[in-house]
Amino acid sequence: MTHGFRFLKGHGTENDFVVLPDPDGSVHGDLAPGLVARLCDRHAGLGADGVLRVVRTASYDDPASVAARGRAEWFMDYRNADGSTSEMCGNGLRVFARYLVAHEGADPGQPLPIGTRTGVLVVTFQDGDPDGAVSVDMGRPQVLGETKVAVGERSWPALHVSMGNPHAVAFVDSLDDAGALLEPPGHDPADYPEGVNVEFVVRRGAGHVAMRVHERGSGETRSCGTGACAAMVASALADGADRNTPYAVDVLGGTLEVTWTDEDRVVLTGPAVIVAEGTWI
Numbered sequence: 119m120t121h122g123f124r125f126l127k128g129h130g131t132e133n134d135f136v137v138l139p140d141p142d143g144s145v146h147g148d149l150a151p152g153l154v155a156r157l158c159d160r161h162a163g164l165g166a167d168g169v170l171r172v173v174r175t176a177s178y179d180d181p182a183s184v185a186a187r188g189r190a191e192w193f194m195d196y197r198n199a200d201g202s203t204s205e206m207c208g209n210g211l212r213v214f215a216r217y218l219v220a221h222e223g224a225d226p227g228q229p230l231p232i233g234t235r236t237g238v239l240v241v242t243f244q245d246g247d248p249d250g251a252v253s254v255d256m257g258r259p260q261v262l263g264e265t266k267v268a269v270g271e272r273s274w275p276a277l278h279v280s281m282g283n284p285h286a287v288a289f290v291d292s293l294d295d296a297g298a299l300l301e302p303p304g305h306d307p308a309d310y311p312e313g314v315n316v317e318f319v320v321r322r323g324a325g326h327v328a329m330r331v332h333e334r335g336s337g338e339t340r341s342c343g344t345g346a347c348a349a350m351v352a353s354a355l356a357d358g359a360d361r362n363t364p365y366a367v368d369v370l371g372g373t374l375e376v377t378w379t380d381e382d383r384v385v386l387t388g389p390a391v392i393v394a395e396g397t398w399i
């Protein structure tokens with residue numbers, strides 16, 4: 119269906135998403151990339167960094183959705199603004215969970231497992247408050263070695279971190295060093311054959327960093343949950359920080375908290391809100 123369907127709009131630290139309810143998979147089928155791009159267009163559409171299609175695992179035949187059946191009722195079918203898919207979206211998952219509590223009867227007092235292309239991840243609501251901060255156990259980070267990124271004539275060493283999706287984390291002297299970020303930063307295609315999300319990070323103090331991000335498939339965004347996790351992992355390694363030390367990660371749209379636990383899991387916490395609902399005509 120390309121007309122007359124319901125949508126909602128939400129964001130997590132201003133990483134914004136169009137939410138498409140499609141519980142039994144009958145509204146959007148395979149969700150055409152062209153429709154995603156039209157929805158996300160900031161001039162001719164609703165405007166967003168990505169789309170979150172809300173579909174039951176039982177009603178979607180993507181292999182990751184099939185694999186999640188029996189462990190998660192819902193699957194986050196995430197798309198970037200250009201219509202491409204990604205393995206994972208940390209802020210999107212927090213907004214997705216907010217939608218499930220507000221509109222699909224999910225219990226904010228219980229851990230909420232959600233299927234994603236990177237596996238089933240568990241979301242919790244702080245103090246069981248349906249309007250409270252939303253945390254996701256993002257799983258184990260993979261630190262894959264040194265790489266390099268470039269903007270124009272400038273280049274920086276970077277750490278290759280996977281949070282299910284690919285990241286390059288570069289420490290810079292100033293967040294302005296990355297310039298206008300209108301184009302994807304240069305990167306080594308041998309390290310990133312499917313493209314990369316690039317974080318430019320500065321230190322603000324002990325356990326406190328700030329970053330800008332250029333997202334694969336969406337351009338510069340005001341926040342990126344997986345990017346904040348990758349930035350925290352790179353910072354904690356560089357700092358020699360103890361596990362379970364929470365880091366504040368400032369993004370253009372607010373602040374996220376990221377903790378790398380003793381169990382080698384990364385927990386992402388922050389606000390997530392639904393701000394509007396309507397019909398695409």
Ligand SMILES: N[C@@H](CCC[C@H](N)C(=O)O)C(=O)O
Pocket residue numbers: 133168198203204205206207208209210283284315333334335336339341342343344345
């Ligand atoms: N904004 C997201 C990441 C979305 C996917 C990314 N652009 C990619 O292609 O991997 C987040 O909050 O993690």
